[in-house]
Amino acid sequence: MIKNFFTCGLVGWCLEILFTAANGLKNKDFKLKGNTSLWMFPIYGLAAFFKPAYRFIKKWPVPFRGAFYTLCIFTTEFLTGSALKKRKLCPWNYESSPYNIDGVIRIDYAPYWFGTGLLYEYILNRRKSKS
Numbered sequence: 577m578i579k580n581f582f583t584c585g586l587v588g589w590c591l592e593i594l595f596t597a598a599n600g601l602k603n604k605d606f607k608l609k610g611n612t613s614l615w616m617f618p619i620y621g622l623a624a625f626f627k628p629a630y631r632f633i634k635k636w637p638v639p640f641r642g643a644f645y646t647l648c649i650f651t652t653e654f655l656t657g658s659a660l661k662k663r664k665l666c667p668w669n670y671e672s673s674p675y676n677i678d679g680v681i682r683i684d685y686a687p688y689w690f691g692t693g694l695l696y697e698y699i700l701n702r703r704k705s706k707s
Contacts, residue, residue, distance in 0.1 A: 577624055577627075584696060587623075589617060591695075613667035615666075619652065619656050623700075626645060641694065642690040642694050643690070645690065645693020645694065646686050646693055648693070649692065653681050654677065661680060668680070
């Protein structure tokens, strides 16, 4: 579980850096600077719990598994974001989006979380090859 926690934390950091860098293109910022926060590592690391959950949902069709992961990610994002926001430590603020919930969730990010959940599923459940 510890190895999976670190794997998920690192994957999450990398995805966030890529996402924020690509988002800069909207503003014609071609420096492609991505950013993240140290707080995000343990938050992304919680995706390690997808591995034990997968045992119960592996027979579900992909759209249902993706929806499950999206719901889990939104729940985690809401709980961790709300706790960090109370302490003025939340590294993200979605209040400018019309699709936000309490400034800590963006509903329009659901497709990204859907894909991210399935990516974590793949990473956590791939079989080790014999070398």
